[in-house]
Amino acid sequence: MDAIANISLKIDGIEVMVPDGLTILEAARQNGIHIPTLCHHPALSAWGGCRLCVVEVDGAPRLVAGCVTPVRKGMDVVTSNDRIIEARRTILEFLFAERNHYCMFCAVSGDCELQDLAYEYQMDHLTVPPLQQEFPVDPSQDDMVMDHNRCVLCGRCVRACRELVGDSVLDFQNRGGQSLVTVDVSGQLGGSTCVSCGACLQVCPTGAIFDRYRTHYAVKGKSKDWVSKESFCPQCGLLCPTVSVVRRNSLLRIEGEMPGREPDRGQLCHKGRFDPVKTTGPRLTEPLVRGDDGTWQKSTWTAALDRIAGGLEDVRKNNGAQALFALISSCCSNEELTRFQQFITTCWPEGYLDTLDGRHFRTLLGAGSLIPEVPWATMLEADFILQVGVISSQSHPIITSLTRRAILENKTKVAIIGPENPIGPWASFHLPASHEELLLTVNAICIKINPDLATDPAKGTLSHVGTKGFADFIKLIEDSEKTLIIIGEALTEIGDSAVIKRLVDLAQFKSHGASQAPRLIILKPAGNSAAAWSLGVAARQSARNQLKGGLICATGEDGWDPVLIGTPGNLDFLAVLTPYFSETLARQASVLLPIPTWMEVDGTYAFADGSGSRFKRRVLTPPPGVGSVEETLTALSGRISTNPGQPD
Amino acid sequence: MEKPKVATVWLEGCSGCHMSFLDLDEGLADILAAVDLTVTPITDFKDYDFPEATLGIIEGAVGNTEQLEILHKLRKKCQLLMAWGDCAVFGGVNTLRNHISTEALLTRGFIQTESTVDGVLPVHQELPALLPQVLAVNEVVPIEIYVPGCPPSPEAIAHALQEVLQGRIQRMPSGILHFD
Ligand code: SF4
Ligand code: SF4
Ligand code: SF4
Ligand code: SF4
Ligand code: FES
Numbered sequence: 062m063d064a065i066a067n068i069s070l071k072i073d074g075i076e077v078m079v080p081d082g083l084t085i086l087e088a089a090r091q092n093g094i095h096i097p098t099l100c101h102h103p104a105l106s107a108w109g110g111c112r113l114c115v116v117e118v119d120g121a122p123r124l125v126a127g128c129v130t131p132v133r134k135g136m137d138v139v140t141s142n143d144r145i146i147e148a149r150r151t152i153l154e155f156l157f158a159e160r161n162h163y164c165m166f167c168a169v170s171g172d173c174e175l176q177d178l179a180y181e182y183q184m185d186h187l188t189v190p191p192l193q194q195e196f197p198v199d200p201s202q203d204d205m206v207m208d209h210n211r212c213v214l215c216g217r218c219v220r221a222c223r224e225l226v227g228d229s230v231l232d233f234q235n236r237g238g239q240s241l242v243t244v245d246v247s248g249q250l251g252g253s254t255c256v257s258c259g260a261c262l263q264v265c266p267t268g269a270i271f272d273r274y275r276t277h278y279a280v281k282g283k284s285k286d287w288v289s290k291e292s293f294c295p296q297c298g299l300l301c302p303t304v305s306v307v308r309r310n311s312l313l314r315i316e317g318e319m320p321g322r323e324p325d326r327g328q329l330c331h332k333g334r335f336d337p338v339k340t341t342g343p344r345l346t347e348p349l350v351r352g353d354d355g356t357w358q359k360s361t362w363t364a365a366l367d368r369i370a371g372g373l374e375d376v377r378k379n380n381g382a383q384a385l386f387a388l389i390s391s392c393c394s395n396e397e398l399t400r401f402q403q404f405i406t407t408c409w410p411e412g413y414l415d416t417l418d419g420r421h422f423r424t425l426l427g428a429g430s431l432i433p434e435v436p437w438a439t440m441l442e443a444d445f446i447l448q449v450g451v452i453s454s455q456s457h458p459i460i461t462s463l464t465r466r467a468i469l470e471n472k473t474k475v476a477i478i479g480p481e482n483p484i485g486p487w488a489s490f491h492l493p494a495s496h497e498e499l500l501l502t503v504n505a506i507c508i509k510i511n512p513d514l515a516t517d518p519a520k521g522t523l524s525h526v527g528t529k530g531f532a533d534f535i536k537l538i539e540d541s542e543k544t545l546i547i548i549g550e551a552l553t554e555i556g557d558s559a560v561i562k563r564l565v566d567l568a569q570f571k572s573h574g575a576s577q578a579p580r581l582i583i584l585k586p587a588g589n590s591a592a593a594w595s596l597g598v599a600a601r602q603s604a605r606n607q608l609k610g611g612l613i614c615a616t617g618e619d620g621w622d623p624v625l626i627g628t629p630g631n632l633d634f635l636a637v638l639t640p641y642f643s644e645t646l647a648r649q650a651s652v653l654l655p656i657p658t659w660m661e662v663d664g665t666y667a668f669a670d671g672s673g674s675r676f677k678r679r680v681l682t683p684p685p686g687v688g689s690v691e692e693t694l695t696a697l698s699g700r701i702s703t704n705p706g707q708p709d
Numbered sequence: 710m711e712k713p714k715v716a717t718v719w720l721e722g723c724s725g726c727h728m729s730f731l732d733l734d735e736g737l738a739d740i741l742a743a744v745d746l747t748v749t750p751i752t753d754f755k756d757y758d759f760p761e762a763t764l765g766i767i768e769g770a771v772g773n774t775e776q777l778e779i780l781h782k783l784r785k786k787c788q789l790l791m792a793w794g795d796c797a798v799f800g801g802v803n804t805l806r807n808h809i810s811t812e813a814l815l816t817r818g819f820i821q822t823e824s825t826v827d828g829v830l831p832v833h834q835e836l837p838a839l840l841p842q843v844l845a846v847n848e849v850v851p852i853e854i855y856v857p858g859c860p861p862s863p864e865a866i867a868h869a870l871q872e873v874l875q876g877r878i879q880r881m882p883s884g885i886l887h888f889d
Contacts, residue, residue, distance in 0.1 A: 185857055
């Protein structure tokens with residue numbers, strides 16, 4: 062519910078009514094009155110450090126910072142007059158003089174809040190001499206550079222890292238003009254606890270933090286030529302909203318939507334922010350066919366499709382349709398997934414259809430079908446989070462940030478079982494269980510919590526069971542009112558359904574029986590796994606026959622895994638639909654067909670927690686020569702006999 | 710009525726600002742019709758005993774003793790001074806050397822460069838010495854009009870000239886002001 066507007070005050074002579082508790086800045090903005098800001102950011106807590114937002118209250122000689130001064134009944138606020146303008150310009154002059162703000166060699170010139178303010182306040186020269194101080198530059202991180210010479214000490218990065226990401230990598234050191242934004246123990250971003258999410262980069266108003274991609278003038282052009290396109294990232298089932306900055310069909314950068322929705326508050330992970338901007342290998346823009354001499358030849362679509370139809374028909378003739386397969390990446394949209402499914406059911410109903418992450422699905426299936434899950438926001442409600450087999454930097458990097466925020470904001474206790482993950486040092490417990498130990502460990506926990514949960518006790522003993530630490534850990538679970546269990550991809554990968562079954566039962570038990578959904582989240586390896594699995598594209602059983610040839614549709618984000626199709630050397634024929642040329646593909650395939658990247662397709666994707674799905678408009682136009690999955694499969698179906706005879 | 714006299718000098722700059730001035734194309738004709746351009750690097754003027762001028766225009770920062778002298782002379786001879794470009798207004802790209810001592814700078818440039826054999830430091834009474842730090846022109850003499858930009862756009866230059874010819878001395882307006 063909106064707060065009631067019950068405070069009346071005057072801003073620039075206009076009577077306004079606003080809710081109590083607002084700042085002057087918020088009251089002005091609600092009423093369309095502009096007050097400049099620098100250290101303030103709508104997604105972050107107010108700080109009041111830069112004083113660019115100074116306003117005059119009741120004609121008092123001392124100007125006050127609008128972003129931290131609360132409104133008061135009857136206040137008379139003036140947001141702009143000669144002395145306010147003079148004060149703001151002086152602040153800007155000091156900021157420019159203090160460090161290196163020679164815009165002509167700055168990566169963000171033309172796209173800088175400090176520069177915009179200098180233009181707004183007509184700061185056409187400095188009345189204070191530049192201090193010519195030299196500060197360090199930190200180039201140690203892969204995606205971003207931190208240049209302290211451009212820093213205005215606004216603290217936005219520090220607050221973003223702490224408040225949005227829950228990471229507290231950044232802080233200030235030294236005092237006054239010598240202050241520096243510092244990076245935890247290591248002193249530089251590379252090798253620190255930084256998770257490369259880029260939240261600090263996005264909120265930095267200057268060129269003090271800039272990314273390494275597409276910053277050259279020749280590439281990025283002028284900001285007036287940029288288009289911002291709202292979309293979302295389908296690389297994991299969180300589907301974070303994004304704003305993509307595009308110039309002439311070339312992607313310049315991706316930002317989170319700030320201030321954003323709960324629980325992620327507009328942040329993105331490194332995959333969402335940087336991966337699409339990096340070049341992911343040479344782009345395929347025309348079909349390639351392997352020639353008789355083993356080299357790749359450019360081909361027309363017609364010839365390539367004929368070759369695929371012929372190659373697959375040969376496999377069918379020699380080995381029967383059971384030897385044919387069709388594998389698709391779970392990064393694909395619902396539309397692509399269903400079209401693929403339709404293709405195989407029409408062309409070779411006896412063939413094997415699966416997703417590249419099908420084994421994860423089958424592991425879960427072994428633990429019971431339709432395991433209910435809770436929304437991600439539950440992480441910020443739990444008092445205890447048990448992460449089992451979570452490699453949080455991989456499939457869902459935001460898990461790290463949500464977990465840390467739970468620890469920071471709610472004093473949630475966290476325990477990790479399985480591989481190391483970035484939560485490590487923050488967790489109350491870490492039981493480093495190997496494959497073999499996982500079942501034993503989870504069993505031991507279940508036996509302690511409720512013997513009914515471990516009906517067929519596994520054999521073997523574990524050194525950590527029986528230790529004081531383990532007893533404390535059990536106590537933590539017992540005392541917890543709201544235990545949340547997160548099952549990670551390391552667990553579904555190894556195919557141990559028994560462990561998962563135990564954990565589901567444990568979650569159910571801790572959620573006070575069946576009346577409530579068990580507090581459980583299952584991380585899925587690819588962005589649209591939830592849809593791929595529920596649409597029935599992932600196989601319920603792994604292939605029973607020797608597969609000899611088929612089709613793979615891989616988007617490049619999740620790679621493609623030759624293990625899935627047995628020994629690749631044994632394949633007689635393989636065609637791959639892919640946006641990128643890769644060495645792995647080049648070794649295995651006979652034909653490569655270019656498809657669009659996910660940035661270049663419209664499509665529907667499902668939230669991982671089952672809370673629905675979203676339709677995404679494409680952000681870029683695919684290069685000429687690239688065919689959509691839909692078009693390609695339609696053209697291919699037309700060439701494949703749908704009523705094949707028996708194998709010869 | 711006599712046309713106002715204008716002198717332009719080129720200190721530690723790259724000539725980009727003067728090029729931008731030439732980029733005014735046909736607009737140049739209007740300006741030349743309105744003023745009398747006395748001294749300018751475009752005319753390759755080497756003797757800096759300027760005639761008196763209404764307006765002196767400076768491209769470039771102040772990095773050596775000769776530039777310092779030219780700037781002081783210009784100030785004496787001109788009623789108004791206008792700084793063109795980020796070098797003159799802020800010091801600009803030249804200030805990159807301000808964190809390096811002049812000795813280290815010259816040694817690197819004249820002796821240690823990979824392609825140099827038997828290099829010597831360029832020290833001679835005829836040669837101007839480097840100042841320890843590159844300065845913006847307003848760190849040396851008072852300036853009336855500032856036209857930043859690297860280089861300033863022809864529009865910014867034209868605007869500044871038109872304003873001053875109309876007798877107005879003002880800050881660069883927000884829509885035209887730029888630093889890059
Ligand atoms: S940070 Fe902004 S103001 Fe500073 S040099 Fe870069 S563009 Fe200019
Ligand atoms: S990238 Fe993210 S984690 Fe790293 S310092 Fe910036 S905000 Fe913190
Ligand atoms: S690095 Fe950027 S966001 Fe952080 S304090 Fe400096 S200017 Fe502000
Ligand atoms: S991969 Fe997931 S967490 Fe990362 S930006 Fe994309 S949707 Fe968000
Ligand atoms: S914006 Fe208010 S003090 Fe910085």
